Amino acid sequence: MKPCPLELIGCGALGEQVYAPVLAxxxxxxxVKVTGLVEPxxxxxxxxxxxxPAARAVARIEELPANSxxxxxxxxxxxxxxxQACALLAGGRHVLCxxxxxxxxxxxxxMVAAAQQAHRLLAAGMMRRFYLPTQALRENLLAGTFGEPxxxxxVEGGKFGWGAASPKFFEPANGGVLFDLGSHALDLLCHWFxxxxxxxxxxxxxxxxxxxxxxxxQWPAGLRARVRLSWDTxxxxxxxxxxxxxxxxxxxxxxxxxxxxxxxxxxxxxxxAPQTSPFAADPKNLSSWPAxxxxxxxxxLGALAGRNSLLAPAAEVLPSLRWLESAQRHAQPLLQPWLSxxxxxxxxxxxxx
Amino acid sequence: xxxxxxxxxxxxxxxxLVEMFHxxxxxxxxxxxxxxxxxxxxxxxQLDARVAQPTDAAALAEALNGCDTLVHLATADAGIIxxxxxxxxxxxxxxxxxxxxxxxxxxxxxxxxAPGTTEKSPLPHRHLFPYNAAKAEAERRxxxxxxxxxxxxxxxxxxxxxxxxxxxxVEPLQAxxxxxxxxxxxxxxxxxxxxxxxxxxxxxxxxxxxxxxxxFLLNDPAPGTWREFLTPWIEAGGMKADAVPDALAYxxxxxxxxxxxxxRVHPLTQRLAPKIPDVFKRMVKAMAGALPKPPALEPxxxxxxxxSPAPAMLSHELTELQRCAxxxxxxxxxxxxxxxPRVDWPTAVERTLGWLRFADLLPPKN
Numbered sequence: 001m002k003p004c005p006l007e008l009i010g011c012g013a014l015g016e017q018v019y020a021p022v023l024a025x026x027x028x029x030x031x032v033k034v035t036g037l038v039e040p041x042x043x044x045x046x047x048x049x050x051x052x053p054a055a056r057a058v059a060r061i062e063e064l065p066a067n068s069x070x071x072x073x074x075x076x077x078x079x080x081x082x083x084q085a086c087a088l089l090a091g092g093r094h095v096l097c098x099x100x101x102x103x104x105x106x107x108x109x110x111m112v113a114a115a116q117q118a119h120r121l122l123a124a125g126m127m128r129r130f131y132l133p134t135q136a137l138r139e140n141l142l143a144g145t146f147g148e149p150x151x152x153x154x155v156e157g158g159k160f161g162w163g164a165a166s167p168k169f170f171e172p173a174n175g176g177v178l179f180d181l182g183s184h185a186l187d188l189l190c191h192w193f194x195x196x197x198x199x200x201x202x203x204x205x206x207x208x209x210x211x212x213x214x215x216x217x218q219w220p221a222g223l224r225a226r227v228r229l230s231w232d233t234x235x236x237x238x239x240x241x242x243x244x245x246x247x248x249x250x251x252x253x254x255x256x257x258x259x260x261x262x263x264x265x266x267x268x269x270x271x272x273a274p275q276t277s278p279f280a281a282d283p284k285n286l287s288s289w290p291a292x293x294x295x296x297x298x299x300x301l302g303a304l305a306g307r308n309s310l311l312a313p314a315a316e317v318l319p320s321l322r323w324l325e326s327a328q329r330h331a332q333p334l335l336q337p338w339l340s341x342x343x344x345x346x347x348x349x350x351x352x353x
Numbered sequence: 354x355x356x357x358x359x360x361x362x363x364x365x366x367x368x369x370l371v372e373m374f375h376x377x378x379x380x381x382x383x384x385x386x387x388x389x390x391x392x393x394x395x396x397x398x399q400l401d402a403r404v405a406q407p408t409d410a411a412a413l414a415e416a417l418n419g420c421d422t423l424v425h426l427a428t429a430d431a432g433i434i435x436x437x438x439x440x441x442x443x444x445x446x447x448x449x450x451x452x453x454x455x456x457x458x459x460x461x462x463x464x465x466x467a468p469g470t471t472e473k474s475p476l477p478h479r480h481l482f483p484y485n486a487a488k489a490e491a492e493r494r495x496x497x498x499x500x501x502x503x504x505x506x507x508x509x510x511x512x513x514x515x516x517x518x519x520x521x522x523v524e525p526l527q528a529x530x531x532x533x534x535x536x537x538x539x540x541x542x543x544x545x546x547x548x549x550x551x552x553x554x555x556x557x558x559x560x561x562x563x564x565x566x567x568x569f570l571l572n573d574p575a576p577g578t579w580r581e582f583l584t585p586w587i588e589a590g591g592m593k594a595d596a597v598p599d600a601l602a603y604x605x606x607x608x609x610x611x612x613x614x615x616x617r618v619h620p621l622t623q624r625l626a627p628k629i630p631d632v633f634k635r636m637v638k639a640m641a642g643a644l645p646k647p648p649a650l651e652p653x654x655x656x657x658x659x660x661s662p663a664p665a666m667l668s669h670e671l672t673e674l675q676r677c678a679x680x681x682x683x684x685x686x687x688x689x690x691x692x693x694p695r696v697d698w699p700t701a702v703e704r705t706l707g708w709l710r711f712a713d714l715l716p717p718k719n
Contacts, residue, residue, distance in 0.1 A: 155713055159393075159394075160390055160391075160393030160394070161390070162390060163388075163390055164389045164390045164392075164393075165389065166389055167389045167392050167402065167404060169389065170389075170392050170393060170396035172399075176396065176397075204397050205397050206376070206397050206398055207397075207398055207399035208395075208396050208397045208398045208399045208400070209396045209397065210397065211393060211394070211396050211397045212397075212711075228713055230712075231393040231394070231396065232368075232393055232394045233518075233711075233712045233713075234518070234523075235523050235527070235712060235714060236712060236713060236714075237713055237714065336708075336711060337704060337707025337708065337710070337711060338516070338517040338704040338705065338707055338708040338711075339372065339376065340377075340550075342376075342377065343372060343373065343376035343377055346376040346377070346378070347376055350376075350398070350399075
């Protein structure tokens with residue numbers, strides 16, 4: 001089988017630290033051929049170009065061939081996702097776009113429309129859908145093994161550990177922790193339970209980006225959720241806790257975590273993650289984080305070859321993006337009880353747009 | 354409004370200082386961090402933050418340009434604490450900073466200072482912990498730099514700094530939640546605590562008072578003992594103070610491997626470490642691994658049959674701290690800086706419990 005031509009758009013921290021090694025692995029195993037690299041910062045572009053010497057390395061997408069049937073992987077800052085995706089789709093490329101798909105629902109809808117018009121695939125980089133524990137959780141929820149979901153508590157984050165290459169990562173326009181970690185958490189909730197009927201949100205933005213958020217949601221069938229996200233709380237007790245009509249289910253939120261279930265009055269059962277996956281890349285490293293990215297690529301490449309459908313088509317991400325946008329727009333101030341009354345008042349005043 | 358640069362602005366004291374200065378309108382704050390990712394801790398504010406390595410005087414001088422005051426809160430391992438001291442002072446001088454406030458530590462007198470210790474007491478020649486030795490060395494280097502340089506210098510020596518985000522609160526809470534907390538001698542040791550807001554007030558005053566070249570010990574009048582200090586956190590964690598058992602004090606290891614460890618943490622070794630080739634370090638490490646180890650502790654008779662949980666074992670640092678028998682004086686700070694702790698113990702506890710709930714470390718208040 002001929003390797004799929006692939007262009008990496010964005011060689012920042014994500015492109016360099018995550019995509020480059022995964023793509024190098026896929027290239028070695030003959031599944032893709034990296035033909036293009038796009039990065040405005042010359043030093044970063046050169047660094048990744050050393051890994052893919054045959055690729056054409058350019059500063060802007062306009063410098064790529066106008067028409068191509070390559071798969072373009074967008075790993076650039078979220079503010080430019082929509083413009084880049086629409087241009088690349090119009091030129092005949094298929095697109096896998098990192099999360100958040102876009103900063104607004106309107107932008108995302110334009111991207112989906114551009115893909116439909118060009119008859120090209122537009123996949124969202126919701127890699128947590130490819131975690132083995134989330135696949136096990138979803139299978140059990142759909143099968144009714146855990147009973148009816150009643151309440152879910154999601155705590156994600158801690159002290160920020162991602163190797164952001166630039167202070168720009170923290171600019172308010174990039175959506176803060178809500179769009180960073182919230183993209184994943186809200187997507188999984190919508191993927192499993194559909195769009196919530198009512199939501200509320202609170203965050204601590206005081207003139208800058210939000211770094212702590214609390215979101216609540218309720219679904220028509222009665223399920224309630226509380227989502228707590230943080231970029232700065234070192235000891236945050238992260239994890240997912242789901243109370244159901246039959247008991248309680250827990251997952252630590254990690255790619256290599258396990259799903260544990262305790263029926264009412266019983267002990268904990270470990271729900272083994274699936275040992276084989278339809279997208280398995282390397283059976284020895286099924287649970288690892290890079291393997292999750294490999295499975296995501298295999299899903300997209302399989303969809304391009306007509307072997308399977310996309311697990312995260314862009315159109316399916318719209319409900320979680322609506323939730324994110326609403327949470328950003330209608331957020332109330334998150335009270336910080338260690339501040340003095342004067343400081344709290346000032347924090348609230350600065351939160352106002 | 355004066356411009357204050359903060360080195361180490363994303364640590365637990367730094368974050369609170371930025372909150373108090375920025376939200377309280379005390380100064381225009383410029384956080385300086387060593388890597389972009391650190392900015393996450395302050396991203397909720399719109400600030401003129403800069404990225405510069407504290408060991409790179411030229412880059413740091415550029416980051417400090419236009420600032421009146423530099424608050425040096427940056428901490429790291431002992432080697433870096435020493436290494437960054439001179440470049441930081443040089444950078445401040447090049448940038449025309451008027452005054453630098455160096456937040457040292459009361460631990461330069463040791464974790465359990467001798468009765469009668471004040472700011473004027475000579476510092477120990479030998480320190481138990483590399484951190485203490487590094488802070489003491491940093492003070493000496495800065496005072497020497499001040500004697501030659503133009504930037505005014507004030508050195509603060511706070512005791513146990515606590516408050517929201519502090520390990521002194523989170524660790525006992527989590528130990529109590531796990532049922533593994535224990536007292537040392539019933540918690541009777543003297544603590545020299547300072548609530549983080551009160552330290553920030555002292556830093557603020559140190560920036561203005563006529564105290565160039567002076568050193569100040571800082572602590573709050575309450576609480577007085579480790580038991581009083583730890584009780585709110587362990588009770589929030591579900592243990593009753595009166596029912597807490599005693600922990601095992603740290604016992605220094607003996608034998609060849611302990612001697613090797615003493616050499617490893619010695620200030621001279623720490624100073625030379627960056628210059629030693631990795632190959633040599635690996636060889637020494639392998640040799641140290643082959644040294645005979647002290648015998649493992651046998652389980653205490655009776656514990657395994659009674660079903661009692663194993664007693665908690667305190668770290669070396671906590672053991673020394675809880676053996677403290679001297680209340681360090683803060684009179685110099687009161688008279689010379691005009692400082693007094695504004696946030697009292699009950700308010701500080703309430704605010705910190707509020708942060709623990711905010712951080713999901715405690716359930717919401719009913």
